[in-house]
Amino acid sequence: MACYGKCIETVIKHLDQFKPERDNPEQFLEAVSTSLQALSPQKQAFIMEVLSGCLEYRKLLTVVVDAFYVRDGRLCLWADYSLFEVICYLATFQLEELGFRLFSHIIKSQPLHKMCKFLGFLFNPLNLGSWIKDEWSLVYETAYVKENWIDPLMRWQPEVQELITQLQGVLTNQSPPSKTKTKVTEPKEFNLTAPRPRAIPVPEPVPEVAKTRPVPRSTYQPPREQQLLEVTKRHNRWKAEELLLRANIEAMRCAVPRTRGEPPEQDPKKKLQLRDPPRILKTPKLTFYRPNNAPVKLNTAAVLREAALYQRQVEKELQRVDKLVDGAGDFSEFLEWQKKMQAKDREEQLAAGECRRLQGKLSHEEAILARKQVELEKKQKAERQKEELLMQQCAERRLQEERSVKELVEQVMETQKNIRAAQTKLLKGRRQIVQEVMEESRELLQRSAEAAKEEQRRRCELTAQLRALETQPTRKGKLVDLTQIPGYGLEGEMSIVELRERLALLKEAQQRKQEEKRDQIIRGKRAKSQELQNAVEQVALCRAANGRTAALRWEEKKAQSATAGAPSQDERVLELQRRIREKAAQRRGQGAQPHVSAPQALRPKPRAQREAQRRLELEQSRERRLRALVQEGMACGPARPLGAA
Template identity: 80%
Template sequence: MAYYEKCIETVIEQLDKFNPEKDSPEQFLETVSTSLQTLSAQTQAFVLEVLSGCLQYQRLLTIVVDAFYVRDGRLCLWADYSLFEVICYLATFQLDELGFQLFCNIIKSQPLDKMCKFLRFFFNPLNLCSWIKDEWSLVYEIAYVKENWIDPLMRWQPKVQELISQLERMLANHPSLPKTKAKVTEPKEFNLSAPRPRGIPVPERVPILAKPRPVPRSTYQLPKEQQLLEITKRYNRRKAEELLLRANMEEMRCAVPRSRGEPLVQDSKKQPRLQFGPRILKTPKLTFYKPNDDVPVKLNTAAILREGALYQRQVEKELQRVDQLVDGAGDFSEFLEWQKRMQAKDREEQLAAGECRRLQGKLSHEEAILARQHLMQENKQKANQKKEETAELMQQCAERRLQEERSMKELVEQVLETQKNVKVAQTKLLKVRQQIVQEVIEESRELLQRSTEAAKEEQRQRCELISQLRALEMQPTRKGKLVDLTQIPGYGLEGEMSIMELRERLALLKESQRREEEEKRDQIIQGKRAKSQELQNTVEQISLCRAAMGRSAALRWEEKKALSVGPGAPCQDERVLELQRRIEEKAAERHKQAALLHVSAPRAARPKPR
């Protein structure tokens, strides 16, 4: 046992040192072989063989060990990650070479509870035949995985179950370690220094602030324009509601139900005719008001100047073109005709390409439906196989549950015998604890009495200090000071003056500033008048240019409309025909597959639970 334990510890130690981002497996094995020269040849060969196998099949081992930590090994330490990798490698790749007896010795040399958990998880038939097989098949081929790894593990599964039950018995019989009584913490008093008496701070002078100006009423009132807008909005809303109510009432009058005593409706030839439902009355025709397009659009200054500059550039460009034509420049009519032909050809190609994209999307949709149908058929086969496996496992679980119930009955009988002896010891311990509690209560009562006396003395000292402070505050103080506004302070500063002189000078300064503001205001008004006249001239030019541009746009629209009516549907090219043929084939195959899927397959009979 100690020999195998030492070998496995050596493998785990070297495996923890391996870093796949920095080290290569070949160089790492060479360094390990040089460091293991002190061991025997047999031990060295075993360690190197297991270590090289773990590095070679590390992807397969990490799949199993990560899943174990997620499902059953949540309470296991991550330091045992390499241990579980080594056990998984030995069980998967070396179990036939080592033999079952040697494998049992290796397992028993490790912690029994960890080995029992991992073997129960790894050799579970549901895990082996489902997700472990699927995950390993993503790395290697399915046939290779099933033939070389899954089938041998399933053959060894009954013997491994016996080993797991043996480990569980060993864990049940293993005596538990005696629990040591925890040391009780003894509290100690803090060694604090006495605080110094706090000094009384000098009170600060309360600053006298100037009386603020009242808030103007216009702050809390809406402007007149906004008030007018709100009044018009409410009036329009009330008018619209009245019109809507009137229209609803007219619609309700249209549907008048026939009374019970009313006779059948007869036509001009005195033949009875049945009347189904309410009579429909005609309503007057609704009048729809056309929007007025002549309402001018209000533009700001920037928009007017921008549009005027744009039309000015267009006029200059047109004049340059006329001058060039007068000088003998060529005409662009031939180029424009060639451009129109090429644009028509491009439109046809775009229509054909759009049709091809649409058909390709339809073809991919059909292929996706076929793939989904194949997947459903495979899933049905897998589900039937799972049902058979679960039936067998349910039968095995029922047998195992009967065995566990028998063992639990035996344990209950043993526990009842031990509880009789425990009750006598509990009564003795209860008496001792009651005595200790009485002593603690008396000590706490004395401490509480001392603390209340100290608190009363501290409260009395505070009351005396507060009475002294209030007596100091009640002493009279002189507030206020006489000020002469015409007197110069006499600080010796340059330009020193009294408050009255300062007020007169400030009044003169404000008067001069008011005159300057009036002059600037007059200049600004004159500039605005000149600018508004310029803008008015620009707006007139813009209206003329817009009318001309509108007439030319209408002519171009008529030409474009005449061109759009002429060409017909895009011609069918070879790509479109080929895609349509493939779509028809896929659709026929999909219908056949759907007909096969609708045939109900016979279900396997489920075994009755015991």
């Protein structure tokens, strides 16, 4: 048994050394036979027979061993791959010749737990009858595989199973090696002195703190200067509001004619001087536009443009005042008559537009009624055509399914006939591909070796050239005197030091010029900023004045619009609206009646109802909007102020 165990180890060692992509099996066997000359002829023959068989049936053995590692041998080492190949070869091809007794001796000479796992996997009837047989049939014929390999393994299966149980019993009876109990270290207590108690410290005296002064009352009272500022602010505001009212009331007073008996007015400045000092009273609030407090940063062009605009407005106003002083006429009556006529024309246009819209709506209602009748007829016809089409499609589908089933059966029969021919053809193709790949790999290896030699030679040449360059002597740089003149005889010839000094002087002069120019630019900017600030102040004053005048105009417009009356309706519009309501009621009544078709009753869809309701709401909203526009036009036309034109 020990002899066979050593022989198996020798076979495993040589199998591990064999590389199929590099070694030739025949040459490898010759080399192994020469190395085994020292052994006895019996051992040498056994080793060579097992080794040659493993190499010959390597494909079959690889299938079984790979599957073993995937399924039951996940925890086994890959170093035992050759061992499992040898055991598989002996069990499959040499069990009849060796005999079960010698085979069991060989198994017992190997690690028992590994042999139990592998033999249980190999001699499993399910594995032998299913996938092992199928995989081996891809390499050899099925009948040959079943007769020569699968059936013998199935016959030896009971005896091998007894061997496996025997090996498992041996494994369970082996007792684990006893471990000596180590001594435990016993700790000893330290001999430490007891600490002395700490002395209680003497408390320190508490220092006396001086009393703080109370906070003065003036801290929580507002200062007197602030009260004076508030009083002055209110007085200034009252004065500004009074001046604003006076300016708005007495605006363009020179254009109003005065009767002969009326005495001339006194100077308002003298009146203000004769009055008593003004009192601070609460003035009534004016209605202004809502201020827009969003900060707007204007550039220079915008400020100047706005200042020029206000200047032109002032000039135009002065020209108008001069014309009025010279006796120009007033167009207020003509403008009022013109506005009335425009409002009347607008009302007529709106009424005509409403009539056209209502006529279109009436025709739309009539078209809807006609369209519904046509749709009902088309639906009945479409349902009849759909039923006929469905019957035809069902018949065609059945015929097509029968044809496809027949074709599928014929294809399956043909494929079953051509399986063996395809397998042989596939094997031949694979062998040819392997030979081509081996030849290509050899050529590539030769090319790579030649390229490596060429690269090595080129590198050697480059290193030789670099070393030759390094050994050549180098010249040192020439010293230069910066104060020496070259002496070429040119005009203005100078040394480098003199050139640097002149360049420094030129740079200083250029800096002085730049500083002077910068000062001049700063002065110009300051002057421009002052002018711009003056323009901004003027624009702010003009804006405030425009805001006040706009507020007064808005008050007048509100007062005039409150007195406007409601517009009247046109008879044509009322008649068309009445007819439209009748048509709509008729359409809704027809929609509510059930329409019964030939096969079944057709009910109105909820989507159609929603669309009709939405269309009705849109029409009502348009009518309301048109009425509001008419009322607004009638109200705003005559109420516009006369001076706005």
